[in-house]
Structures are given as structure tokens and as C-alpha cells.
Amino acid sequence: MKSKLYHGTAWYPELWEEEVRRQDLLLMKEAGINLVRMGEFVWSVLEPEEGRIDAGPFAEYIAELHKHGIDTIMCTPTATPPVWLTHGHPERLFVDRDGHVMGHGSRQHVCTNNPYFRERAALLAGHLGRRLGGLPGLVAWQLDNEFKSHVAECMCGTCRTLWHEWLERRYGTVAQLNEAWGTGVWSHTYQRFDQVPQPVATPFLHNSSLQTMYRLFQAEQIAEFADEQAAILRRYSLAPVTHNSSVAFHLDNEQLFRGLDFAAYDTYASQANMHAYTLNCDLWRNLKPGKDFWVMETSPSYAGSLQSYAVPHPDGYVAAEAVAAYALGAGAFCYWLWRQQRSGSEQPHGSVLSAWGEPALGYDQVLLASQARLAIEPVMLATRPMQAEVAITYSDRTKAYLATEPHRKLNYRSLLGDFYKRILDMGIHRDLVPEGGALDGYKLLFTPFVHYLSPEFLAKALAFTEAGGIWIAGPLTGGRTAEHTLHTDAALGALEHAAGVKTKFVYPMDGTGSIGTAFGLSAPLSLWSAVFEPLPGGASVIGEITEGRTPGLAFLTEQPYGRGAVVMLGSLPAGEDGDALLRALIDHYAQRAGVTLRTDAGAGTLVCPRRGEVDEVWTLVNMDGRGGAVTLPRPARDALSGAAVPAGRFTLAAYEYRLLQL
């Protein structure tokens, strides 16, 4: 897969007549498309009646594509089971928290834990593997489509039984469960596992442990389904298996991708959320380290459905997205979709061609992206993204904890997105590192909003610190146990000792008029906050609370640890002053840690460093359409034209990109 950069698209040959398909192939060639994804919704075509399975037409499509020099990623179509699977079988359907039983007519309406569904899905995967797995041009598999994008946890009877089994495996005895969850509160105490409810309707809140464990249980189940399907495909095919996921779905991506071969995701961020676009690149590059990720779906213009739509991308933005993705580690950049749906609920979605076969709004953008892809391909294939010096912890598990305990509508994605954006805008090259990822080679690590800090993670972070790294933990980090209860030894458990502090109080700062001061700057403090007192001979106070309910205590401390340091950030400075204070903090510790992969390109212009056998190559790309500039630390050479580029100020036009060898 490393012999080219893929420029792909989703294609639905099953929906159009042969003549249209033929045109599609020619037009794809013109548009520089070299990868097609298909099959993710074709169960009814593959198996129009129960038991009559035939993937023959798809074998032909793959062959045709191959003839035209286009590779294929084939999908299992389990996101849209046919009507015969569910008609008259309510027990196979997804049930939501309110007890509503979903029905045929959209997608994801089946419970993916239903044994009959699993059985049929296995048969299908087997057939697809056997029939298509060895075809030339078949380069990868995608499982299903956007797991858990429309639904969260299922409350059906199958899931109830599995839940009780899962609990028994996890806790052994119901007494252990009662102790772990603290069910004594409110007389929730269970006598048998089969009494433990799913988190359905109650007059007030469910126990936190029950809620969070149900989320973790369901995330495990979907990963198990993926593993099951992948194992079947692998029996027949050497092509790697992936899934088009997202940070927005109700999943633990780290767990899900453990069993898959490479990372892929869908993104429809509009230009106004440009940082959400790069966040994905910086995350998924590190979900399967050392392997290219694929941007499996993105719009050539705008997302849309019967009930919503996004703002169309401005002219030039799509090519900038493509260049940024490739430079940040993408092996493929794919559009959804090639030819606009003529029917169904996504008719309004942007596409490359219109339903009437003409270039759609995205068409010329695709041509621009194609040119860019061709231009940069040799350099990209000869280099790999450089590891960042600054890592930010990413945790889907934390999403589960914060979904259970949102305080006042806290949202992990937006909290982390804001935190990430600041570092991005400061011109620092960065990696989002999954909780389970390695920390070797980093200099500075941020771990914000990780409510439950596992012993494994703590040990790893301290080893990183021991070895000279600076670890900045918080805000909101470490205050919950694995079972989603409070620590009873110290507010933040084992973290406190390592950080050389005693947490005096944990309380919500919003509305209390609290002000924190550090680095000569003052700002309001926000969120549930932990406030500290250094242990004797322990941490230094870096940031002090000067006004509010607990003046004189610290919200920011630093403790030398091995050759590095543990920095505790107990609260979130807010507003413009808070932003300035956080920038000062990041700046201070980036300097302390010796971070050098950093430029003065302001927000809106990316610098993506890669390294090849001999060279370091920077991809510069302007994303905000206002043009940008960056100071080059040393003379460079344009990697495409070969022209010399002097050190110093280097400017880019709107959406312009340049590859510079330094």
C-alpha cells in the first residue's frame, strides 16, 4: 500500500445502470481517482432473500475498476440489514434508553449483539472473503459503516443477558460488584447479577458505576463484533481490514482498532472548525503507529441530509485539506460521495457528480486535489511524519466517564478540541496519543480531562517523567477510580503523591469569583477544580489562587520527578485572560522541555514536518484562505521545483502549499 497515495471516493455501482457505471469509470480517471470504496450498504443486493448470497456483481466491479487502474476497498454491509432480517423479529432490533424499539427504514436499527444477526453477518463476511478476497485490485476491507454513529448503548434483551454475563466475568461475585459500585447508597444492593438493570428509565440518576460500566461493556461488544468479522475475512484474504470511524461516535476507538490493521475515519468538519480537521490527523496517525491512516470519507463540498446541511467549503480548501492530510500521515484521502444520491435521505449531500451526471460543486475541487496529490506523491512516499515532541493524551474511555458525569454539560470532544487548538495555533507540532500509546521520544505531555487515570497510564507517565519528560496533568484528571467512584485515600489517589501535593479541596469554581495567578498573569478559574498545598519538601507552587473561596492555595504546581517534572493543573483558566495564562504555561514548559518542532506560523497555516532517509521536509499549507507566513530557521530547498529558499520569512498565498527540504 505504500507505492502510492490514494485519492479515492465512495461509489455505489449497485444503484446505477451499466451505462452510468461506465461513464463513472472514465470520469474517475479524469478526476485522478485511484481508489474506490464500495459495498457498505449492499446487503439487500448481496442477499436479496435469506440464504441466497451472491457477490458476483461486485467481483465484476472490482475487475472493471482494476482495469482502469483503480483499486478497491470493499466493505461488509452490516450497517443496513435487509428487511427480511427484522420483519416480524422485534427481538433483533436496537432498543434505546427510552425503550423505543428501532425499526427498518434507516440504518443501524439492528442490535449488533443479536446472535442471529451475528450468524448472518458471519456468513456474509465468509462469502465476501472467499469470493472477493483474492481479486487483483482489492487492497483493503472496511467493516460495516460508522459503527454507533446514530445509536449509543442498546437496551434490548440480548444485551441484558450479555450485560449480566459481562458483570459476572468482571466481578466474580455480586458482593464484589456491590462493594465496587458502592451500591449501599440508596439501597441499590443486588442479590444476583441478573437483577442489575440496564441504565433505563428511573425517576432520577442511575449509579455512576452502573452507567459507566454499561458504556464500557457496550464498547467492548462492538469491538468484539469487529474482531469476529475481521477474523473471518482474514481466513480468505491478505488485504488489511479497517473501519471508517470517528471521534464523535459512541465507541472506544483504541479498543476497536487494536484488532484492525490500519486506522481510518470520516470527517465533515467545515472550515470554521479547521482545528477539528487537523485534530483527526494528529490523532489517527498515532492510533496505529507507523501506519498511514486513511481519510475514508470527507465531503468535496458540504455535508447534507433531508434535515440539515453544512456550509460548502470555499474554493481551494479541499485541496488544502488533502495536502494537509497526506503531510500529516494519510495514505488515502477519499470523498463521500462520487455521484449524488438520487433517492433516500442523503439526496442533499455534496458530491463530485450530481445525480444528473454533471460536475457538482465539488468537482473542480477534486481536480485541484488530484493535481496536488500527484505533485507531492514522490516526496510523501519518500518520507514519514516526524514524531512530535509534544504529546496530548486522547482517551475515548474518558468520554464514557464524562458522559456519566457531565457536571454542567461538559463535553470531552469540545474540551479537548479547545485545548488542542491552542497548541496548534501556537505553531507547535503535536501528537494526540491514545491512552495506551507509547510515550517514548516525547518531551512534554499534556493529560487533561482524564477523569479516571489508570495505574498503567500513571506508571507510564511517571516513567516518561523519570526519563526527563515534563508531564502536565489536569484539569479534571485523576479524581475517579476505575469503577467511577471517588478515591478514599486522597482526592486524586496515587497521582497526588507523585505530584508532591496534597489536594485540599475539590469543588466547582464557576461563579465563585476565583482568580488564579501564574507567570505574571491572572485569570478566572473554572470547572470542578482541585486546589493544592505542596507536601512538605514537595512541589513548588507555580500558580496561586488569589481570589475566591480558597485564596492562598495552589491551582498549578510543579514537582521534580526523576530527570523531569510532574506539573499539576487543578483548574481551567477561562476566558481571554485564561487563554493567555494557558499560552504562557504551554510556552513556559515547551521551552523548559526543549521543544524545537515549533514555528511562528499563526493559526490558519500548518507546518507538517516529515523526515526521509536523508532529509527533513516541511509541508506548509494555508488552510484559512487568508494566506500565511512562517520563519524558516535555515535555508531550504523547494522539494518540488528544486529552487533554493533562503532562511527567514516565507509567505504563502491563500490555500497555497509548499514542500520545503530543510
Add this chain to the structure above:
Amino acid sequence: MKSKLYHGTAWYPELWEEEVRRQDLLLMKEAGINLVRMGEFVWSVLEPEEGRIDAGPFAEYIAELHKHGIDTIMCTPTATPPVWLTHGHPERLFVDRDGHVMGHGSRQHVCTNNPYFRERAALLAGHLGRRLGGLPGLVAWQLDNEFKSHVAECMCGTCRTLWHEWLERRYGTVAQLNEAWGTGVWSHTYQRFDQVPQPVATPFLHNSSLQTMYRLFQAEQIAEFADEQAAILRRYSLAPVTHNSSVAFHLDNEQLFRGLDFAAYDTYASQANMHAYTLNCDLWRNLKPGKDFWVMETSPSYAGSLQSYAVPHPDGYVAAEAVAAYALGAGAFCYWLWRQQRSGSEQPHGSVLSAWGEPALGYDQVLLASQARLAIEPVMLATRPMQAEVAITYSDRTKAYLATEPHRKLNYRSLLGDFYKRILDMGIHRDLVPEGGALDGYKLLFTPFVHYLSPEFLAKALAFTEAGGIWIAGPLTGGRTAEHTLHTDAALGALEHAAGVKTKFVYPMDGTGSIGTAFGLSAPLSLWSAVFEPLPGGASVIGEITEGRTPGLAFLTEQPYGRGAVVMLGSLPAGEDGDALLRALIDHYAQRAGVTLRTDAGAGTLVCPRRGEVDEVWTLVNMDGRGGAVTLPRPARDALSGAAVPAGRFTLAAYEYRLLQL
């Protein structure tokens, strides 16, 4: 029915003792009431036990009213089935989209498709027809009450069966349905009609065709029920049959009224929505052309219920409403209600008399309206409203399409209301013409927001154009097929060719910074928009896109067609600048089309032209309470006083009305 103007009221004699009823009759006489509507909620009185039906008391009420010179419109009481019809019979109840089964205790809780309900309703209608149909004073029938005002589509088992039958009738084979709906998308493909779900709970959106067809199916069913009931009444009675409908209900009024004898509606617009009040007059006048419509319910002061209320009408407004209605084609102007309810959920609703028998806030307004009615009656009876030169297409079918596909919460009523209001405020006399209505005699036709343009309509509009009319189509017009899918030949199908344009792109303009320029004015463009390129030798570009994603293309074009022209408006100019641009457009084409029924009366003052055997009579009425003025094009005569009125500026005091012969 043409011998008088009705000034009527809803009356509930069944709720009050004889002495109160006697007073009511005397007070009605004093208030100039000459029409009473009754019976719409009396099923329990008519048939207190299943099978024991007796309309005797109502025969007496009709006789008593007749003795007092008051005519009666009698209702079938099917909106409120008695408890014996539903107690223990959940299968007869209405089921909403969330699966909630409605129950006794309000109204409209029964599925009007339930066969047992239909059977009992037929028996009732037969009894009422036989017993009351020939009584002197019985001048009309009203079916039910406000069909589908509280409920939309029913999801009960009866409806499911009827739905499958309806689909079979419409599509013949399930293969045709699959093709028409494009069910290949998301593997929705059906094997049998009985598998097609009602649009109930799914994780994401239903197929557009399924949703829209379910709406059309349900609209047909309620029209069928009305036809069934009307047919029974007509067996026994010559009195015409109507229904008190509204543009707000979940109905296709054009279809519903096809089987009824004259148009009637309820309206509770407050003065702040004055244009919604006149919109009704301008629409319903054309729903049964040549026949007076009835304002069946309006408040003498304010609407209200346990949970809401409107602002009371200011002093003088009600009489102005009455005059405007009569002048615009009403044969009756009726209040809801005569005597305030002493119980139930509408106790707070405004009325003529209070529950304690005293004049309520509306009483003196009713006296003013009565005086006005008496004064203008001879002139109104001797004239008919003049057909407008400007027509605006009205389509309840479009409401169904836009309910399925609201993009970003588009609402047909408010979109069309805004469009209508501009023309009203420009002093142009106008007709809202139902999709199926004739276009003969018009000069200028606007057809905005009609997502699906039927071949019949297109042919009619082109014939109108051929004959010299100017047809302005759009925005949002023509982009969907009958099946609620996209055209695959051209974005707007057959319309494009007639309009001499090629639609280059269709996309959402909001947020793209698009600016359109026409008639020397520029404005932001909004909504899903179609942008055009003239066909070779085709349309002229009238409005060009100057900024945004597709500069240089057209949003407004004009194509000569026969002796007239087809004007395409692909986008909606927005904001204050957009309003100015649209006014310029209307102005331009009104002049081009030779529109003369137009005055300089500003917003707030109506000019309603009527014509008799010899004369043209203008009714002028000030509706905003600020007084108004209009320039008379020629000398006139006051039709009531006989006084001469010179040409030129003519002023009206607050809420004043004048009838001028020109």
C-alpha cells in the same frame, strides 16, 4: 345563501339550561347575529349510549333559532367520539410517531380510518341528515371540526394495513416501488408490500419517498372520510357541506375541498400577523372559485386555553377584520365562541359573553362588526371580488415535501407568508391560487417553494406563459420528482428546458457569502439555491451572482416563452437588501405584465376591489390602527353615503372603512 352576509357565532346549547338558551337568543338578536354553528362536539349528547341516537333537541334549537331569524349550520360531531367508543378498545385510537396511543380526554384521539369509527360516524351522519336535513333555517353542514389540527399522521394497525393497500394500488408491484423510491440506498429494498414500515422510530432518517408518500396517503384518507360523510348527508339534505379547515393543519385542503361545496376556515391570527389574516381571504376565495368562503371561527377578542393565550385584539380591529373578510369574498364572519366555556380546557378563550352571562371583552366589538355588516351588505351582495392580475401558487402538497425535507427547519407557511406579505404591502391585489386552480385571466404568476412541480402544473403554467403571462418560478421550485427523489436528467427536470437555462449547481448558499445583483441592487442570497447558465440562444441573465462560491452564474433569468416569459428565481435574496431586491423584481415584472390593480396604500391599509353589474367598488379598510391613505386614480362616489370623492389622496382614520364606487 346569497341573500345576506352572515354574521355568526358558534353556540353550545347542549351545555346550558333552557333559561340561558332563551337569553342567548335574545342577546344574539341584539348583537346582530344571524347564523349559528352548532353540534361539532355533541356526539355524547346525540348518542349517550351506543346505538341510542336522537337529534331531537337540535331540531328544536334549529327551530327556535329560525323563529328568531337566525340560520343554522349543523356539524357532524365526529371530532369527539364518546367514551364508549374507545373504552377498552385501544385498537381504535390514534397512534403517534413515537408509538404513543392517544386516549379519551381531549379530542381527535380516534383513528379516523378505524372501520368501526367509520361505521358509527356513518350512522350518525345518516341520522342527522334525516332528522335535521330538511328543517327550515338549516342552511349548511360542517363536517367534524378542524381535521388534523392536533394530530398529524396516524401509525395504528388499521393505517398500516391501509398503507400497504395504498402502496399496492399506487405501485402495482413491489419492484416498482423499490425503483420509484430508490430503496437500493441503505438496503431498504422490500420483498413484499406488507414489509414497508410506517415512518416510525429509526436511528436516523427514513427514506424521503416513504415519508412523503405516507403524508400523501394520510391526506387522501381524511379526504375520503369527508367525502363519505358528505355523501351521506347529501342523501337527505340539499344544504351545502363544508369543513372548518386551516392552512395550519396536516391536510391537503385542495383535495379535501374538492368533495365539499364551499370553503370555510378558522383563523386566530393576532393583529401583529395581520398578513396571515388576509392571506387566508386571498387563498380560500380561490379554493372554491366563484363561491363565497366562510370565516367559520375567529375570536372576538383573543384565543386562549389552559396553557396559552393570544394578545387581545385592540378596539376596532374586529370590525375591520369583518369588513376586510366580506370585501375579500367572505359570505360569513363567525365568532368562536358565543358564551365562554365554564369548564374544560378552553375556559380562558375569548368570547362574546362571559361564562357568567355578561358582555365579555369582545362584546362591543361584535356590535361594531354588526353595524358594519349591515351597512355594507347591499353593496357586497351586488358585487363580487375582482380576480387579481397577480397569482401566487399555493400548494398543501408542497407542505408534505418540505415536512420531509426541511433542510434547516424550513417552514412552508412562514416562507410563503413572507413572500405573500411583500406583495400585499406593495399594494398589489393578489390571488393565492391552489396548485390545481385555473390560471386564466392572470398576468403575473409566482410559484415559489414548490419542491415538486407536477407535469400538469408545468403544462398549465407554460400555457399561461404561452398566452402572454409572466411566470416567476422559484426559489426551491421544481427540484424533486413526484416520488420525492431527484431528477436524473437535469436538476430541475423539464422546467429547465422551458426556462432556457441549464442548472449548473444546486447547493445551500447560507454562510457562503454569496451576493446576487439584479435591477441595480445587490443582496445576500439564501436557501438551497439553483444557479444557472443560459442555454445557447436561451434565457437572458437578469440577476448574477457576484460573490461567493459560484460567481458569474445566474440566480435570476428570463426566457421569452410564447407571448410571455418564464423567469427563474434560483435563490432567495435575504435580509433588508434582499427585500429591496425582491420588491424591485416584483415591481419590474408587475409593470412588464401590465398589472393595474395596484394602489399606493402602504402596509396596514387594504384596498379590496369588487365589481358589480355596472360598477367597480373598492373597499378601503385600515387594519393597523394607525390610519392610512391611498391615491384614487379617478373621482369616485362613496357607495354608502353617495357623496362624491375627488381623485387623489384619500385618507382613512384608524380602523375606518369606506366603500368607494370608481
Add this chain to the structure above:
Amino acid sequence: MKSKLYHGTAWYPELWEEEVRRQDLLLMKEAGINLVRMGEFVWSVLEPEEGRIDAGPFAEYIAELHKHGIDTIMCTPTATPPVWLTHGHPERLFVDRDGHVMGHGSRQHVCTNNPYFRERAALLAGHLGRRLGGLPGLVAWQLDNEFKSHVAECMCGTCRTLWHEWLERRYGTVAQLNEAWGTGVWSHTYQRFDQVPQPVATPFLHNSSLQTMYRLFQAEQIAEFADEQAAILRRYSLAPVTHNSSVAFHLDNEQLFRGLDFAAYDTYASQANMHAYTLNCDLWRNLKPGKDFWVMETSPSYAGSLQSYAVPHPDGYVAAEAVAAYALGAGAFCYWLWRQQRSGSEQPHGSVLSAWGEPALGYDQVLLASQARLAIEPVMLATRPMQAEVAITYSDRTKAYLATEPHRKLNYRSLLGDFYKRILDMGIHRDLVPEGGALDGYKLLFTPFVHYLSPEFLAKALAFTEAGGIWIAGPLTGGRTAEHTLHTDAALGALEHAAGVKTKFVYPMDGTGSIGTAFGLSAPLSLWSAVFEPLPGGASVIGEITEGRTPGLAFLTEQPYGRGAVVMLGSLPAGEDGDALLRALIDHYAQRAGVTLRTDAGAGTLVCPRRGEVDEVWTLVNMDGRGGAVTLPRPARDALSGAAVPAGRFTLAAYEYRLLQL
């Protein structure tokens, strides 16, 4: 119970090991805790398996506490039934208006009318009474916990049957019910009691009488359950019985506490709602007249749950709350909770100790409150709160009527709270007197927002007036019958005659531009309003409507009645001008009535007058943290230091309190 002031806390010994409990006792001593509440959620501990009941551990806890000088209030634990009570028994569960059946996992999920629940609850109460009722240190009982805080009316099958029985008891025959409710409207007429629905899903609104009667029925049922439980406890124990209630719950507190021995409530108002804190004191003091009330739960810092939190109290506020409560009649001031929950959904709730055993944010506040309690105890024990001269009617029954008929989201609590706040801020000592409370000794009575005015109340208020009191009735008062219908004799029924007025109109004033003028001030009028004309020789017009729909009529009238007067306030003056007008009204009538218990302490500083054998003692306490001042009418003596205090201006520091003998 009169030998001390209680300073208490909720304690959950069943959740912690022995060592922690031992520490708790020592720390409680240090913190000046002399009362512990426990047991309200311990059903699973008391009866881990059905039928195996043992309160032994709680006997030991009570004994241990007693040894440490701490008294106990023991709870019945019926708010949280164990899983064995409901597992497999959906018929025992609470059903909400939407038909959702609640489940185990939170609290209040059982229908408290379920006969099996009642049977098990009775067994428990019997066991607790026998086992603990005679123990030294057991000073009171609390029933359940916060009845109906999370749920409102239950719609289960048991409730349906009880509803039908209740209706039969109330109405005797179904014909009487039909007449009383006016079911003729909309053909709701019932043939048998068992046909009357519970107020569940309908397309539009239920009949007002049905809705309100269902609310009253349910309020009766929960009071009946409380009486049943209290009777059992009293068989074995002399300790008085109470409940921790609130004005926020779905209850009729007056009815509930009729059968209980003293009043108690929970409050979590933040400082920004200081008036909500004192409103409780001024109300509950009068719910069981002559007896101390208990503040059973309040936070030492902030309330919180997984999904919400309040702003922490500022430093010093809690002690001020304690002093205010004691001075206004509290016998106990108790915290929720002692030791932060380590698990469950209230982990984030503020506490005295943290889950890890350290002082929490509230700890030092508790110490301050303890000091204050000790200082003021002798004076408080030697005095009783003085009856106010000004009474404001409080009616939970009215809440039921306004819940049925909220017009535009009217909320009794906030309406009454605003009304109360004005009187509070004007420095007038006041009592909130329940509808059924005695009016002897008052000079001025306000009865606003009481939609249904019972004959009993009217007679009592007129007797009060007869004897010289001034009664100000309205706004919104008197317009509904007991059955929640309209009067048919006069808008406000019998009240009108007594008030010497005729109500001309009742209508919503909002949006009509209505202005009222009285006391030389003008203000906009709001709400559904009654507007008056004096009866011949009847009332004087005090406030006239000068603009709007009914100029010239009165919104404020005064009628001499016996030695007093009936003042009708038909509308609510709104905005800043309305506030000024209402202040003028209060001022005027307070002077007329000879109100003297009034100071010039502005908003934020309380003056709480008490009287002992010989002295009058004022407790002054600053609540807003800005300090305050009050003019002393005569020289006083500091009741704690004995120092002389001159007449005239007396100032208080932030949160300072002083006890002055006058």
C-alpha cells in the same frame, strides 16, 4: 426537645467501616454536631432479603451517638426499596405521564400506593418502632425521604383503581361528576367511574377538572401513606414524627403535615436566592404553629450531582443561615451531608468531610455555625418568634390549579417568591400562613395567586376583615371553583360581593399596552387580570386603568368591611414601575393597618423579632456579605455581651449577627 438548639447532620454509618465511623463521632464532637439523621436509604441493609429484617446495627449506632452526646432522628427507608421488591414486578413501579415505567437504579421508582409496597413498608415501620423507638437518644422520626421530589403523579394500574374509588367517594354518582366537571364540553361525558382516564397522552389538553382532581387525589394518597406509617411508629415510640419536605415537591404540605408532629424541610437555595431561604423559615414556622421547625437538610457549601451543581456558599454565609433559621423559629439546622459519598450519583455534592476523610470546603463554615449556635442558644431557648402583623397566604392546593392552568408557564413558586421578596426587602416582619391557618392577631393579609378560594377561606378572611384587618386579594385570586371550572354567577363568585365590586372583564393584559395608576404612580399591568367597576355604594377605586383595552375601569379597589377593608388587586403591575407601585400599595396598607414590626434594614439584612417572658429580642443578621444597618427605635442591650446599645443607626459587618434586647 426544647432544651437545646440542634446542630445536626445526615450520616450514613451503613456505608463505612467501623474505623471510619469511630473517627466520625470524634470529628462530630469537634464540629459541635449534636444531632444525627440516619436511615432514610437503608432498606437493603435492614432487610437484605425479603422477610429478614434486623435494625440491630442502627440500635448500636444510636447508642454510640448517645454516648457521645449526640441525639438521633431515625428515618423509615421507604424512598429506596430494595431490588427484591421490584425485580420481576413491573406492577409495583411508578408510571409517568408518558407511560414510562420507572425501574430500580435511582430512588422513588415504586408506586407508593402499591398494596404490597404498603404492606412491606408497614412491617418495616413496625420493626423500627419496636426495636429503636425506646432507645435513649432517639429524639424523632423522619418518614421516607423527600416525598415526590423526583416524581409527580403516578399513572399505574393501582392508581387507576384508587382514582376510580376516589371519584366515586367524591361525587357519589357519575352524573354528578359529569355536571361538576362540565364534561359536556368535547363529549367527555362518562357513563361509569371506571371509564374516567388518568391524565395520560391525548392529542390536546385534558379537561381542567380531571387534571386538577388527579393532582389532589394523588396528594391525598401520599398524605395517607404518611399517616399510615406515622400511626405504626407511634404504637411503639413517643418520639415525634416528621418528614423532610419542600415547597418544590409535588405535595400538599399542609395536608401532609396535618398528621405529622412537627415541620421539617430541605433547602439548597444559593445565596443569590437568599429570599427563598427565608421564605422557607417564614412558612414552615407557621405550618405547625407554636412548634419549632427543623431545617433537615442544607448544604455546608454547595449542592451537586453527576449532572449539575450549585455555586458554593461564600465564606461566612452558612453561619448566617444558621443564625437566621434559629431566630426565625428553627429548632434544628442540619447538613447534608457529613461525609461525601464515595459512590453513586451524588459524589459531587458538598459535605463536611471529604470522601477521603479530610475537611471539605464546608468544614470551617460548620465550625463557625457551631460557635454561633452555642452563643445564641440561651437567648433562643428563652424566647419564641413573634407573630408577624402581616400575613401572606400560602397554598399548595393553588399549585395544583396553576399546574393545570399555567396560562403562559405561570409558576406559583416564583410568582409567590417575587411577591414575598418585596415585603421582605421592605423590612416588614411577615408570616407565610397556610390556607388553613388561623388569621387571628394579624393586621394585614395578602392573598395573591389563589386561583380557587374556598368558602372556608373566604369566611375566615372576611371574619378577619370584620374584626379590623385589611385583606388584599389578588392578583389571580378567586376566579375558579373547587372543581376547577368558572363561576357562573360572577367572575370571582362570592368574593366580588364582599369586595363591593363587579368584575367587568377578565382577560390577559400582557401585550395590550395596559397601564394602571394608583398612589400617584403608573405601571404596566400584566397577567390574566380582573377589571372592576364598583358596585353602587360599594368599593372605592384606588387604582385605575388609564391605557389599554379597558381604560376607566379599576384594577385596585377598596371596600370597607366591618372594622376593616377588602382590597381587590385585579392585575399585577410589572417591571420596575410595577415594583414601585406595589411597594407603594404595601406601604400604604401597612400604615393603614398600623403595622409596626418593620425596620429600615434594606434587602440583605434580616431583623428577626422574638419575645421571651419579659423581653423582646431582635436578631440582626447580615446575609448578603455586604454588611448592613438598621435604625433601632429605642435603646437596646446586646443580649450576648450585655453592652448597652443606643437607639438609632446600628451597623453590621458582612455576615455579622447581633442579638439585641429592646
